[in-house]
Amino acid sequence: MRAIAGIVVRELLRFLRQRGRLVSSLARPFVWLVFAGAGFATVFSGAGAIDYRRYLAPGLLGMVVMFGSLLAALSTVTDREAGVLRMMLVAPIRRSTLALGKTLGATLLGTTQAVVVGALLLSLLRLWPGPAGLLLGCAAIVLSGLALGALGLVLAATMRSIENFAGVMNFVVFPMLFLSGALYPVRRLGPWLRALVHVNPLAYGVDLLKHALLGEWAGTGYGGEMPVALDVAVLAAFAAAGLAIAAALLGREGGVTRTAFRSPA
Amino acid sequence: MTATAIDARGLGKDFGAIRALGGLDLEVRQAEFFGLLGPNGAGKTTTVHLLATLLRPTRGTARVAGYDVVREDLETRRRIGLVFQETTLDRDLTVEQNLSFAARLWNLPGRVAGPRIDELLVQFGLRERRRDPVRALSGGMRRALDIARGLLHEPRVLFLDEPTAGLDPRSRRSLWELIQRLRSASGLTVFLTTHYVEEAEPCDRVAVLDRGSLAALGTPAELKRAAGVSSLEAVFLARTGHPLAASSAA
Numbered sequence: 001m002r003a004i005a006g007i008v009v010r011e012l013l014r015f016l017r018q019r020g021r022l023v024s025s026l027a028r029p030f031v032w033l034v035f036a037g038a039g040f041a042t043v044f045s046g047a048g049a050i051d052y053r054r055y056l057a058p059g060l061l062g063m064v065v066m067f068g069s070l071l072a073a074l075s076t077v078t079d080r081e082a083g084v085l086r087m088m089l090v091a092p093i094r095r096s097t098l099a100l101g102k103t104l105g106a107t108l109l110g111t112t113q114a115v116v117v118g119a120l121l122l123s124l125l126r127l128w129p130g131p132a133g134l135l136l137g138c139a140a141i142v143l144s145g146l147a148l149g150a151l152g153l154v155l156a157a158t159m160r161s162i163e164n165f166a167g168v169m170n171f172v173v174f175p176m177l178f179l180s181g182a183l184y185p186v187r188r189l190g191p192w193l194r195a196l197v198h199v200n201p202l203a204y205g206v207d208l209l210k211h212a213l214l215g216e217w218a219g220t221g222y223g224g225e226m227p228v229a230l231d232v233a234v235l236a237a238f239a240a241a242g243l244a245i246a247a248a249l250l251g252r253e254g255g256v257t258r259t260a261f262r263s264p265a
Numbered sequence: 266m267t268a269t270a271i272d273a274r275g276l277g278k279d280f281g282a283i284r285a286l287g288g289l290d291l292e293v294r295q296a297e298f299f300g301l302l303g304p305n306g307a308g309k310t311t312t313v314h315l316l317a318t319l320l321r322p323t324r325g326t327a328r329v330a331g332y333d334v335v336r337e338d339l340e341t342r343r344r345i346g347l348v349f350q351e352t353t354l355d356r357d358l359t360v361e362q363n364l365s366f367a368a369r370l371w372n373l374p375g376r377v378a379g380p381r382i383d384e385l386l387v388q389f390g391l392r393e394r395r396r397d398p399v400r401a402l403s404g405g406m407r408r409a410l411d412i413a414r415g416l417l418h419e420p421r422v423l424f425l426d427e428p429t430a431g432l433d434p435r436s437r438r439s440l441w442e443l444i445q446r447l448r449s450a451s452g453l454t455v456f457l458t459t460h461y462v463e464e465a466e467p468c469d470r471v472a473v474l475d476r477g478s479l480a481a482l483g484t485p486a487e488l489k490r491a492a493g494v495s496s497l498e499a500v501f502l503a504r505t506g507h508p509l510a511a512s513s514a515a
């Protein structure tokens with residue numbers, strides 16, 4: 001218990017020290033709101049049914065959680081490079097405790113950012129989902145944070161160095177974003193892409209956020225499309241599976257021996 | 266009757282086709298200041314990682330502080346301190362934050378950790394730097410902090426893997442003095458690896474490791490007498506047929 005708190009506190013301290021990360025993570029969704037909002041609004045076929053900027057709100061929050069949690073969990077790669085991971089592995093804690101601490105730290109960072117951005121966004125767009133909607137929204141943010149944090153940890157455990165970061169952005173982060181329904185409804189995508197949507201945790205998080213924030217538009221086809229219970233179950237399953245896999249991967253011998261630390265000379 | 270701190274029997278490790286450690290038989294007594302001397306690639310780090318539960322042995326068994334390193338890995342880890350060959354501090358955190366992070370990982374309650382951290386900061390000459398980020402410290406100070414952190418939970422056995430390697434001569438000397446002061450500490454067993462003979466010389470007993478197997482074991486005086494030579498360097502040459510220094514050029 002104390003070990004988990006220690007890991008979470010360290011994540012917070014590191015985040016607060018990185019002023020640039022703080023500013024950019026809070027500013028990013030508003031930049032998207034202005035530019036993507038203005039651009040997509042001109043081609044958005046939902047015009048008349050819903051203002052595109054409002055449609056975008058759940059997706060932007062999902063994006064904040066994804067960047068916050070997934071990237072925080074990916075920092076485990078730098079922990080490995082700096083040697084801090086070895087020190088955690090020699091502590092008298094189980095690998096699963098380590099994985100849980102890392103995921104909770106990442107979730108805390110992602111959800112805090114999303115709650116701050118969410119409050120600003122909702123008042124800016126004069127979107128008032130009511131107390132039940134707000135509650136569901138918070139639950140959606142926390143569940144997405146857990147699922148994406150666990151996923152980030154699995155990625156981190158399989159990566160040799162942070163040089164693969166660009167690969168993660170191109171092959172994981174951006175596809176997840178574009179196939180999540182964050183920017184446009186996914187129901188008109190072809191069958192192949194739609195299949196990918198169904199294995200994308202962010203899609204379930206964004207869908208849950210749409211249920212929470214766009215309840216008013218539920219009848220227009222721009223609210224949540226999948227059952228709330230399914231969204232919740234899939235996110236929880238992603239989090240649990242991610243944690244189990246990450247714990248197993250972190251416990252491998254490669255987690256501490258030199259091959260995992262130094263690129264082959 | 267002295268208790269056994271480390272008891273390795275036929276302990277060995279292969280990495281694929283590479284035999285990093287053959288089959289090590291070794292007993293280290295409690296409160297002993299023990300040196301493992303060997304050139305680069307001898308298998309020193311492999312030995313330490315096996316004893317610290319970070320590697321699974323390919324063959325053999327080992328008990329550390331009374332616990333089996335494979336079956337009772339958590340219990341073993343609870344009772345050992347390990348200072349890795351490369352520093353493992355979080356360079357973005359301050360000296361104090363690094364220590365409190367470790368205190369939580371080792372499950373020390375705040376009222377125990379606070380005074381213990383103060384004590385170690387004084388002991389290792391880091392009190393004035395407690396609020397500085399680690400990246401602002403010199404190499405010698407970082408190593409001192411690594412060692413302080415290894416001692417935080419009052420381990421029964423402290424492993425130091427080449428603690429002074431890579432430091433300039435002056436920092437090496439002052440760090441070595443800090444390490445020497447650990448001998449008097451109540452009952453602490455120190456297991457030190459090194460490729461410097463001058464660091465093996467003051468050890469209670471020395472094991473000479475070469476290419477994954479034990480070439481000699483005893484007090485420095487015994488080793489020199491048995492080989493009929495006057496320095497540990499010459500002992501190494503007599504027992505292995507090649508000089509210690511030549512292979513440590515890398």
Ligand SMILES: Nc1ncnc2c1ncn2[C@@H]1O[C@H](COP(=O)(O)OP(=O)(O)OP(=O)(O)O)[C@@H](O)[C@H]1O
Nearest residue numbers: 257258259280283285304305306307308309310311
């Ligand atoms: N993870 C690994 N994978 C493959 N080979 C390894 C691995 N770790 C160590 N080795 C090999 O095992 C042998 C012993 O290595 P070890 O690191 O234990 O030596 P050492 O005595 O600590 O050397 P140094 O003074 O360089 O630290 C070397 O040949 C090394 O290349």
Ligand SMILES: [Mg+2]
Nearest residue numbers: 309310311350
């Ligand atoms: Mg070594």
